[in-house]
Amino acid sequence: xxxxxxxxxxxxxxxxxxxxxxxxxxxxxxxxxxxxxxxxxxxxxxxxxxxxxxxxxxxxxxxxxxxxxxxxxxxxxxxxxxxxxxxxxxxxxxxxxxxxxxxxxxxxxxxxxxxxxxxxxxxxxxxxxxxxxxxxxxxxxxxxxxxxxxxxxxxxxxxxxxxxxxxxxxxxxxxxxxxxxxxxxxxxxxxxxxxxxxxxxxxxxxxxxxxxxxxxxxxxxxxxxxxxxxxxxxxxxxxxxxxxxxxxxxxxxxxxxxxxxxxxxxxxxxxxxxxxxxxxxxxxxxxxxxxxxxxxxxxxxxxxxxxxxxxxxxxxxxxxxxxxxxxxxxxxxxxxxxxxxxxxxxxxxxxxxxxx
Numbered sequence: 001x002x003x004x005x006x007x008x009x010x011x012x013x014x015x016x017x018x019x020x021x022x023x024x025x026x027x028x029x030x031x032x033x034x035x036x037x038x039x040x041x042x043x044x045x046x047x048x049x050x051x052x053x054x055x056x057x058x059x060x061x062x063x064x065x066x067x068x069x070x071x072x073x074x075x076x077x078x079x080x081x082x083x084x085x086x087x088x089x090x091x092x093x094x095x096x097x098x099x100x101x102x103x104x105x106x107x108x109x110x111x112x113x114x115x116x117x118x119x120x121x122x123x124x125x126x127x128x129x130x131x132x133x134x135x136x137x138x139x140x141x142x143x144x145x146x147x148x149x150x151x152x153x154x155x156x157x158x159x160x161x162x163x164x165x166x167x168x169x170x171x172x173x174x175x176x177x178x179x180x181x182x183x184x185x186x187x188x189x190x191x192x193x194x195x196x197x198x199x200x201x202x203x204x205x206x207x208x209x210x211x212x213x214x215x216x217x218x219x220x221x222x223x224x225x226x227x228x229x230x231x232x233x234x235x236x237x238x239x240x241x242x243x244x245x246x247x248x249x250x251x252x253x254x255x256x257x258x259x260x261x262x263x264x265x266x267x268x269x270x271x272x273x274x275x276x277x278x279x280x281x282x283x284x285x286x287x288x289x290x291x292x293x294x295x296x297x298x299x300x301x302x303x304x305x306x307x308x309x310x311x312x313x314x315x316x317x318x319x320x321x322x323x324x325x326x327x328x329x330x331x332x333x334x335x336x337x338x339x340x341x342x343x344x345x346x347x348x349x350x351x352x353x354x355x356x
Contacts, residue, residue: 019113020068028106032114047080090125136250142214237351239305270335302334
C-alpha cells in the first residue's frame, strides 16, 4: 500500500503476517494481510529494529505473526519477538515449498515466507530452552574439534608421502605413543620438511588436549541435576557412552514433542524414502533430513551395541544376509536403537537387552 495511514486502517483488528529474510547486516521484511502485500522494508540486523517498526506501523493489528528461516542467526530474533508479545515461527529451509521461480531476491524470499505462513504451509523448528542451547554447544564444539583432528591426521600422512615415509603395520596401529615417537625421530632430506611436520604434530597435540578438556566438561554436564537421571537411563544401554548419550539428550531434549515413533524417526532422518505410483511401492534410502548429529552418533554407537544386544545383532545379520551391505544394515539397527532409547526416556525405565 502506498500510504502509511492506509496500512493502519487496513490492518485494524486483523492478523498480519511478516516474512523476514535475515542477513548479517540487515533484515528484509514483507508484511502481508488478506492477500495484500502491505509493505516491504529493510531494517537493521537487530531484533529491536523489527519490533520498533512493527509497533509503529502495525500497533492496531489484532496479531502480527513473524516467520524466518533457520540458519546462522540462531534463535535470538525469535526470543526477542516472543518476549515482546509477538508470535514467531522458525521454519527449516528444506521444507519451504518451491515455486520454480527463475528470479531469487531478498524481497521475493521475504514475500514468499509471508505468503506461505499466511496459508499455514510452513513447518516449524523446535526452539530449545536457552540453557539447553548453551550446553549443547559443548557437544557441538567437541564434534567440530574431532573433525579438525581428523583433518590434521590426514595432513600428516600426506606430508609423509612426499618423502616416501611409511609406518609399518607390523609395528602396531597409528597415533599410538610408539607411532608419535617414530614421527618425532624421522629424518628428512630437507630441514623444511622436518619443521612442517613439527608444526603438524604441535597442532595434533593441541587438538588432542582440547578434545580431552571438552570431554571433561561434557562429563561434568552429565552430572547436573537437569540431566543426571535421563543420562543414567540412556547409558543403561551397554555401548551407549558419554558423547552419544549427551548428544542424544541435548539435541532432542523434550522427547514428548514427538507424538509417535514415525515422527521421531523422521526427525533424525532415518525414515526410508518412498516412491509410490498406483499399486507399485518402492522404498529407497533414508531421507537424511532432520538432525544429522543425532543420526551420526547413533550409527557409530550401533556398531558397538550389536556386540551386546542379541536382538539387534540378529536384525543386523538378517538384513545383511538379504544382499545389502553392512552400512545399510547398521542404519536399520541404529533406527531401532533410537526408538528403544526414546522408550527408555518416556517410560523412565532402564534399557533391557533383547527386548524389542
